[in-house]
Amino acid sequence: MISSYLKLALRLLARSPLMSLINVLGLAAGFTVFFVLWPYTRHELASEQFIRDYDRIVRFGIVWNQLNKNDEWSSDVMATSHPGVAHTIGSEFTEVESFTRVFYQQNFTRAGMPHGKDFTAAVINTTGEKVLFQGEHFAYADPNVFSFFGLPLVSGDPEQVLAEPGSLVVSEDFALRHFGHGSPIGRQLFIHDTVVFHITGVFKNLPANTHMKLEAVASDMLIRKKIDVTPFTAEAHTYFRLRTGTDRLALEKRLNGFNTQHWEPVVRESGYNTSRVKLSSYLQPLQDIPFSKFSGDHHFAKSRDTLRFLNVVPLIILAMAWINYVNLIMASHGKRIKELITRKNAGARPLDFIRQFALESLLINVIACLLAVVFIKLFRYPLQVYLHFYVPSPADIPVQTALVMTAMLVTGIFAPAAYAALVTLNRTPHALMTSVKWKNNETVLGKTLVVFQYTSAIVLVVYAFAVYRQLDAVLNSSMGIDRRDVVVIDAPANASRKDLDFFVRQCETFAGVEQLTTSTHITGDDAWSVVVFWKESDSRAFLAHSTGGVDAGFIPFYGIELVAGRNFSATGIGDSSAIIVSEAMVEFLGLSDAAQAVGKTLSVWTRRGEEKQDATIVGVIRSFQEKTLFRHVEADQDRDALGHSRIILTYGSALTGFQRHKISLRIPHKNLDSTLAGLETSYRELFPGKLFRWSFLEDHMNRHYSYEKVTRNQIIVFTVLAIFIACLGLLGAIDNKALQKQREVVIRKVYGASMVDVSGMLMLSTARHMTLSVVLGIPLAIYPVRQYLAKFAPGFSFGWWHYAIPVLILIVILLATVSSVLLNAARKNPVDVLRHN
Structure with missing residues (x-):
């Protein structure tokens, strides 16, 4: 019996190669998206778990x-x-x-x-x-970091690998990259040829769904004498x-009371006005990081909303593929109506139809x-390279995800088969024959599925267009x-x-x-960031962003407009306590115009020590x-209404104490290769043993x-x-519609119907479905x-035309797809069609 069903299913595949190809390709595309995107999004949404x-x-x-200037509380x-703080709270x-x-x-x-x-590192x-x-991807950490997070080690004891100053644990990738397949244990890593670390362990590569991007972790025992120098x-x-059982929010509230008790005196002694500056604490769940x-974070923040949207996409695309399959199955019934009527009259049981349709569905879905x-x-x-999809092996897929994928596969096989069987079983032989004669008889479910398909496509196209733009x-x-050629x-x-x-x-x-x-x-x-005090406003303190020190050529080089006052002098004489601020800073200070800010004094926490310096x-x-x-x-409380940051430019290392080691050069593209080669030669002669590192500013920013x-x-x-x-x-x-209506098409042609008339007749129901989909989809x-x-x-707007354009593009693509079918239908010779009727 099964072999008979299988032979029939194979004959049906061979009978309509175009429909079979459409079914297989559509389902294959849907399954590909589902098998790739569903595990990926579930994995990303389960970050840190x-x-x-x-x-x-x-x-x-x-x-x-x-x-702030309006006496409203803002936060960073x-x-x-x-x-x-960790020791005290602990x-x-x-x-x-x-x-x-x-x-x-x-x-x-x-x-x-x-x-x-x-820094430049070196290994032997x-x-x-x-x-x-x-x-x-280097870090210092407490000796218990691996046991605390439960990070598995390939080599070493989690409790001991970072117990000594100068000990270092590296990732599997780091060990393979620098030491091949040999053991890295006992080898040394040098930083600037002055700081030496001894490799004491190897940890397994961290998965992609974590904020901790680490390849080498050193014991903080080496730096503990230095890191407690200042409360800030x-x-x-x-x-x-x-x-277990701790109420995080209740503990957070208690910690804020602890801040008031321990930190307000320190804040006051440091020169802050405690009536205008407050410190509070928060406890952020690990899986939210x-x-x-926030300030001090350097990972790429993922978007839960985007991932949730992407998590729905494979279900939508797979549903679209199944809708195609169901609609084409029902459309193909017209071609096999004699078979269905004969079997029904011969006494075929419901189970026989279910088995037949299930086997046909199984065959298509397995292929x-x-x-x-x-x-x-x-x-x-x-x-993996271009889309960053890490396709897991079957053994690495979580059980819950595997169960969902299996359930979706089983549903895709049996749901369309059950629907087709029920439609057949619920109709008498006479009703089945009638459904052939009245080709425009469409079920509500069929229309709904088509509208869902087009609506889903419209939502995806509009969203993709918005993201791209x-x-x-x-x-x-x-x-x-001006970042041109920098x-x-x-x-x-x-x-x-x-x-x-x-x-x-x-x-x-x-010359280049x-x-x-x-x-x-x-x-x-x-x-x-630097901490700035505004003395004329009750010693109000706030954060501003700084380049850490520039020279006099910085402003003209980058084409930044000087609105008021002057630039730094070329020699820097008299500019040791001079600063240049942005308009966003002037606005934040509450001054009426840029000229009014020139000559004002701010106190800047230099971070060279514990002293503030007037600038x-x-x-x-x-x-x-x-x-x-x-x-x-x-x-974002340090930005103005247009998203600009408050910026302070200082001259050289006068206030910050940091070297100006970033050298920005404008080199036309035609001179790039030869100029960089010469610069590298000079660099290596002057800084032997140092890496020559350069980048395009545009790439660096992006x-x-x-x-x-x-x-x-x-x-x-x-x-x-x-x-x-x-x-x-x-x-x-x-x-299918062109095949079913071919007699009507040629008769209309005999009576003078044009190609446009024929196309309109064939596309009428599709146009209705598309119109409803646009109304729902946008x-x-x-x-x-x-x-x-x-x-x-x-600063970025999205007008109504940005919704209309992608919809028009989608409609044009759909029409272009069926244009050849419409053209062939309109060109058929009436004699050839009616000869067999």
């Missing part, structure tokens, strides 16, 4: 609250805190079971570490060769494991699944500076001022270098974007949007697949579009 006791671990942070949320609050601290590389300071955050590889590389170091990420970004597996194997590498506007934004060279941060100045003079001699300037930081770096405003510049264009609401670019690519790819499936469905439907797309746009700073 691989960590032991993740639901009891929180991160402690500080909120800097201050009164800091992900970091003073390192000593001993005074019984709700805390244990704690650990991590000092991530981006937060390194020369005051607390034997090196800065930019297995061949005895000294290999230099730029230090990345604020460079440690502090994690607490709470005891990857989806937020589609196998083809989907082939697609995944073929495109696994580009999926928004990110394109962000990437092409000037940020308020190359940035990172000189050694520990080089002497004399050597740096000599190298700068050498750079100026190259049109302009250059030096600074401690550049736009695109992780923003660096005089000598100029005001047009505001530009020092930070990214993301809108992180909790940490790296903050790499996660967004990947998300954009993901959405576009799956939107294209959704359109592909919708086109397949429409192609199959119109082809309102449904508005919410996810607005949620996405809300991630960015103000």
Whole structure:
């Protein structure tokens, strides 16, 4: 019996090769998307949940609250805190079971570490060769960090690997990259040839769904004598494991009382007006960290809303593929009506029909699944490289995710079969014959499925268009500076001022270098804040962003407009306590215009020590974007209404004490290769043993949007697949309709119907479905579009035409898909068609 059903199913596949191909390709595309995107989004939404006791671990942070110019409280949320706080809280609050601290590389300071955050590291590889590389994903941490998080080690004891000063634990990738397949245990790592670490362990590579991007972790025993120097170091990420049953919010409230008791005196002694500045604490659940970004965070913040949207996309696309399958099955009944009537009259039982349709569905779905597996194997590498999809092996898929995927597969096989069987069983042989004669008899369910399919495609197309347009506007934004042909060279941060100045003079001699300037930081770096006191406003304190020190060429080099006052002098004479501020700063100070700010005095916490230094405003510049264009609401209180940051420019190292080791050069593209080769030669002669690192400023600035670019690519790819499936469905439907109505078409042609008339007749129901889908789809797309746009700073609008354009594009694509079918239907010779009727 089964073999008979199988033979019939194979004959049906061969009878209509176009319909079979449409079914298989549509389902294969749907299964491919589902098998790739569903595990990925579930994995991302479960960020940090691989960590032991993740639901009891929180991160402690500080909120800097201050009164603004309108006497309204604003806040700056800091992900970091003073390192000593962990010991105090751990001993005074019984709700805390244990704690650990991590000092991530981006937060390194020369005051607390034997090196800065930019450093050159070296190892002696297995061949005895000294290999230099730029230090990345490095951190200091408490010795218990691996046991605290339950991070598995390949080599070493979690309790002992970081017990000694100078001990270092590296990742599997780090060990393989620098030491091959040999053991790295006992080998050394050098930083600037002065700081030596001994590798004592290897930890398993961390998964992608964590905010901790680590390749090397050193024991903080080496730096403990330095990190407790000031209450406002604020460079440690502090994690607490709470005891079972602890109320996090209640503990947070108690901690804020602790702040009032312990920190207000320190704040007052440091010169802050405690009536205008308050410190509060927060405890952030570990699993929420990857989806937020506060001051001191340097991971790419994921969007829960976007991931939830992407989590629905595979279900929508798979549903679209099944809708195509169901509609084409029902349409094909007209071709096999004699078979169905004969079997029904011969006494076929309901179970016989169910078995037949189930086997046909199983055959189609199995072929589609196998083809989907082939697609995944073929495109696994580009999926990982360009879309950042890590396709897990079956053994790595969580049980819950595997159960959902299995349930969806079973549903896809039996639901369409059950529907087709029920439609057949619920009709008498006479009704089945009538359904052939009245070809325009469409069920409500069939219409609903088609409208759902087109509506889903419209929502995806509108959302993809919004993401593409928004990110394109962000990437092409000037940020308020001239970044044309700018190359940035990172000189050694520990080089002497004399050597740096000599190298700068050498750079100026190259004919390919049109302009250059030096600074401690550049736009695109992780923003660096300074504490500023406004004496004329009751010693109001606030945070501002600084480049850490610039030269006199910085403003003209980047094309920044000087609104009032003057630039720094070329020699720097008289500018040791001079600052230039942005218009956003002037507005924040409550001054009426830029000229009024010139000559005002601010006190700046220099971070060279514990003293504040008075600085005089000598100029005001047009505001530009020092930070990214993301809108992180909790940490955006330092921006004006247009998203511009409050910026302070200082001269050289006068206030900050930091070297200007970022050298920005304007090099036309035609001179790029030869000029860079000459610069590298000069660099290596002056800084032997140091890496020559350079980057395009545009790439450096846009790296903050790499996660967004990947998300954009993901959405576009799956939107294209959704359109592909919708086109397949429409192609199959119109082809079936053209076949069913071919007699009516040729009769109309005999009576003078034009090609437009014929096309209109065949597309009438589709036009109705599409119109209803547009009415439903655009309102449904508005919410996810607005949620996405809300991630960015103000200044980007999205008008009604941005909803209309993608819909028109989709309609044009759909019409182009069926144009050949419509053309063939309209061109058929009436004699050839009617000859067989």
